Amino acid sequence: MRLLRIGPTGEERPCAIGPDEVVRDLSAWVPDWTGEQLDPEALSETARRLAREASTLPAVDPTAERVGPPVRPGGHLITIGLNYRRHAAEAGMELPAEPIVATKAPSATAGPYDDLILPAGGDRTDWEVELAVVIGRRAQYLSGPADSLSYVAGYCTANDISERSALLDRGGQWVKGKSFESFGPLGPLLVTPDEAGDTRNMRLTCRVNGRLMQDAGAADMIFDVPYLVWYLSQFFVLLPGDVVLTGSPAGIALGRPGTPYLREGDVVEAEVAGLGAQRQRCVAARRDLTAHRPVGTGHGGPSVPGGPSVLSSAITAPTKDGGQ
Numbered sequence: 001m002r003l004l005r006i007g008p009t010g011e012e013r014p015c016a017i018g019p020d021e022v023v024r025d026l027s028a029w030v031p032d033w034t035g036e037q038l039d040p041e042a043l044s045e046t047a048r049r050l051a052r053e054a055s056t057l058p059a060v061d062p063t064a065e066r067v068g069p070p071v072r073p074g075g076h077l078i079t080i081g082l083n084y085r086r087h088a089a090e091a092g093m094e095l096p097a098e099p100i101v102a103t104k105a106p107s108a109t110a111g112p113y114d115d116l117i118l119p120a121g122g123d124r125t126d127w128e129v130e131l132a133v134v135i136g137r138r139a140q141y142l143s144g145p146a147d148s149l150s151y152v153a154g155y156c157t158a159n160d161i162s163e164r165s166a167l168l169d170r171g172g173q174w175v176k177g178k179s180f181e182s183f184g185p186l187g188p189l190l191v192t193p194d195e196a197g198d199t200r201n202m203r204l205t206c207r208v209n210g211r212l213m214q215d216a217g218a219a220d221m222i223f224d225v226p227y228l229v230w231y232l233s234q235f236f237v238l239l240p241g242d243v244v245l246t247g248s249p250a251g252i253a254l255g256r257p258g259t260p261y262l263r264e265g266d267v268v269e270a271e272v273a274g275l276g277a278q279r280q281r282c283v284a285a286r287r288d289l290t291a292h293r294p295v296g297t298g299h300g301g302p303s304v305p306g307g308p309s310v311l312s313s314a315i316t317a318p319t320k321d322g323g324q
Helices: 040-056 085-090 145-151 164-169 225-233 307-311
Strands: 002-006 013-017 023-025 077-081 100-104 116-118 129-135 152-159 203-208 211-217 243-245 267-272 276-284
Touching: 002 023, 040 152, 129 203, 129 225, 129 267, 145 152, 145 225, 152 267, 152 276, 225 243
Parallel strands: 077 243, 116 276
Antiparallel strands: 002 013, 013 023, 077 100, 129 152, 129 243, 203 211, 203 267, 267 276
């Protein structure tokens, strides 16, 4: 099943793509894609019901409304560092013996077409396309990697945006460089494991202004998805709606001397094949914004149109390669 959430920030409705490839509003069945609704058994039951009764649900046009993150924000955002062999090589670092674990503030969560807000005072905002794993049921002290996928609700595209000046130059703790508003775009789709297939076969790409910057298979991961879920459960109680960003392939700006970091007006496109393509326009931060603004407000719809891509399992390809 392919899930998504559509509507203004804080008012998103749980939706899914039916067997007729029409996006349907499931608000009559589920309150949101969160909590017990993400349990793999509950999702399987919802999928069976959708196959039988999709035509009874309201159709939704995702090109006419904002597409939000596919799970309700608020869960733990756990990030994994240096988890691709080529990425470790470009950083000049040895392969880690254990996963390197950091976090992003939940308030960084954004929709797949929301503006990417460049932080005030930052000058090294970087892209990191990643495969994200959404937890579907409480997991703690799992017995081994072979058991861990039964705790997964599904997978989605993520971009682990990082401000390198805050991450590297401000006294440690990566969370400071990863948690600015809009630095955690997720979606558009949450795809359940039965439909997504083997994550090791997934391909990740990222383009900036049409230029291919990242292009790698998930098979280059040092620690694969089952291992990461098992490993994290030894340290965290993983709860439904928690999101694990499984690491970035090579090709980030930090690893490309002479390549500019993101600037106002740039367009970033991140995609995990089969999970959907994101597209964000970079805008400058405003210091006069009220502290009461909810996450993502100001992005009433995709600044750079992208909604139609959610309508097919193949997903519309990103912009044509502009030079690499």
